[in-house]
Amino acid sequence: MVVGSLYLPKDNPNKPLGEDAHFMHELYQTxxxxxxxxxxxxxxxxxxxxxxxxxxxxFIATYDETMKGDYVNPKRVLEEAYKNTNSKGSSTACIITLNSMKNTIVAANVGDSGFLLIRKGKITYKLSIQQRGFGCPYQLGNCNSDNPSVAQEMELNVERDDILMVGTDGMLDNIFESEIEEIVERAIDQKLKAEELASQIGNIALYNSFDRFADTPYARASEGRHKGGKIDDITVIVAYIQ
Structure with missing residues (x-):
């Protein structure tokens, strides 16, 4: 995997770092x-x-997994990270690794972050989110929250030149799959780098989030309770499978 990312925290002077986080471990393809x-x-x-x-x-657990002489298991990574995380609060999480021996990606997901697998410009797989109701995702935490046992696990075959796009709900709520496919097709033609594609996706999601009248996945999912985009932190990771 050759990866690039974009993080756009929403404007909040009290939380300049926002509430999203991500990691990329290219050496261990996770x-x-x-x-x-x-x-x-x-x-x-x-x-x-x-x-x-x-x-x-x-990130640390990914390294520990490889030291055991085994391929990275995203759910075990999540279990180890969860066990060692002591801050107050809770969070969704999605971890994905490339198993180059089997030509597959393996994922573990809790909540409403997620990923798309794109082949020849078309989305071939979209992860189903986990939520108990609109705006109430499954979440990991230390205070009456979920634990990694609820994580969705999946393994998908991948091919050379596939594109893996991972995002928090700030991306997924503000940009339709059809828009993503159009952007990806142009990116393929223009031979954009992974971080350049991530930047394009993230910035269009940001633009849509401020449009109070836009037709967005968030507005549709709300079933009439909300109009337009959802102002939120936006994280996009793009991985080119080579």
Missing amino acids: IGVADGVGGWALKGIDAGIYARELMKNS
Whole structure:
């Protein structure tokens, strides 16, 4: 995997780092995203701190996994990171690794972050999100939250030149699959680098998030309760399979 990313925290002077976090471990072909649950702000807790600690510990756990002489197992990474994360708050999480021996990607996901697998400009797989209701995703945390046992696990075959696109809900809520396919097809023609494609996707999601009248996945999912985009932290990771 050749990877690139973009992170656009929403404008909040009290939380300049936002509530999203991610990591990319190119050597061990593993990437992950997390999205701290904003509802903790009502209790004076910055869930972004939990998300960042969870992703830091996931990065460390990825290294530990390879030292065992085994391929990286995303769910085991998540279990180890969860066990070692002690901050208050909670977070969604999605971790994906490339198993180059089997030509597959293996993923573990909790909540409403997710990924798309794109082949020849067309989305061939989209991860189904985990939520108990609109705006209430499954989440990892230390205070009556979920634990990694609820994680969705999947393994998908990949081919050379496939594109893996991973994002938090700030991306997924603000840009339709058809828009992503159009951008990806242009990116393929223009031979954009992974970080350049991530930047294009993230910035269009940002533009849509501020449009109060836009037709967005978030507006449709709300079933009439909300119009336009959703202002949120936006994380996009793009991985080219080579």
